[in-house]
Amino acid sequence: MANYQTDEALCLRVIDFSETSQVVTLLTRRHGLMGLLAKGARKVGKSRAGPMGGPLDLLCRGEAIFLPARADAGLGTLTAWDVRDHHPQLRMELRLFYAGQMVCEFTSLLLSPLDPHPELYDQLVAALELLAGPQGRRAVVAYMKCALTEAGYQPRLAGCLACQAAARPGRTMRFVAAAGGVWCADCRADKTAMKVDGSVILALARLPTPLRLRAQPPPREANSRALLTAARLLMGYARYIAEKPLKTYSLAPAVFEK
Numbered sequence: 001m002a003n004y005q006t007d008e009a010l011c012l013r014v015i016d017f018s019e020t021s022q023v024v025t026l027l028t029r030r031h032g033l034m035g036l037l038a039k040g041a042r043k044v045g046k047s048r049a050g051p052m053g054g055p056l057d058l059l060c061r062g063e064a065i066f067l068p069a070r071a072d073a074g075l076g077t078l079t080a081w082d083v084r085d086h087h088p089q090l091r092m093e094l095r096l097f098y099a100g101q102m103v104c105e106f107t108s109l110l111l112s113p114l115d116p117h118p119e120l121y122d123q124l125v126a127a128l129e130l131l132a133g134p135q136g137r138r139a140v141v142a143y144m145k146c147a148l149t150e151a152g153y154q155p156r157l158a159g160c161l162a163c164q165a166a167a168r169p170g171r172t173m174r175f176v177a178a179a180g181g182v183w184c185a186d187c188r189a190d191k192t193a194m195k196v197d198g199s200v201i202l203a204l205a206r207l208p209t210p211l212r213l214r215a216q217p218p219p220r221e222a223n224s225r226a227l228l229t230a231a232r233l234l235m236g237y238a239r240y241i242a243e244k245p246l247k248t249y250s251l252a253p254a255v256f257e258k
């Protein structure tokens with residue numbers, strides 16, 4: 001008897017495969033990240049009423065029924081997909097779609113397959129909901145910080161790792177990916193580490209999670225330039241951890257500049 005599973009999921013990546021199928025990467029709430037073959041998902045016409053309800057799209061949230069991959073095989077099988085939120089507002093503006101792509105790639109880069117992170121799943125749902133609103137840019141950076149923390153790489157931003165000098169506006173700090181934290185300009189001679197003003201480090205340290213941003217939106221408007229710097233810092237850190245470049249790194253200016 002096949003061991004079918006059901007779970008809530010977000011679609012992080014879609015590749016068309018053969019004339020009628022897709023290979024998708026889903027972040028499921030209780031089963032973690034998984035690659036699945038969605039057979040027949042691209043069939044058009046009458047089959048739209050079938051178990052897939054049409055092709056899967058990036059950023060959509062739904063209910064999945066699937067057979068997880070066996071330990072010796074790469075892909076599981078998606079047998080049914082019921083879309084709950086297609087996030088149409090993120091498909092109306094390129095900047096918002098880029099932001100969605102950015103958080104999707106960040107997630108698949110940092111998480112291991114079949115390692116459940118229900119808390120991070122909820123944070124990603126909240127971040128995607130916030131993207132099109134006034135907290136959208138903040139939500140991208142807040143989610144990146146959350147994903148790093150959940151993956152076991154919480155950035156250490158309280159102060160210089162060597163002398164404990166606190167970050168403050170006007171004090172130049174350097175983020176050292178190999179140490180997962182910041183050093184002050186006096187302690188760190190390595191000029192290759194990313195230079196960033198203390199004000200950005202302070203703001204990043206205080207930035208709440210997407211769920212908290214949604215519950216209690218900060219009244220002050222976010223500083224887009226500071227958010228762009230913070231996003232670059234966190235993406236550089238993720239690239240160091242995963243030892244893989246982020247394809248969406250180059251989208252950051254379009255996402256954060258006004």
Ligand SMILES: [Zn+2]
Nearest residue numbers: 160163184187
């Ligand atoms: Zn120092």
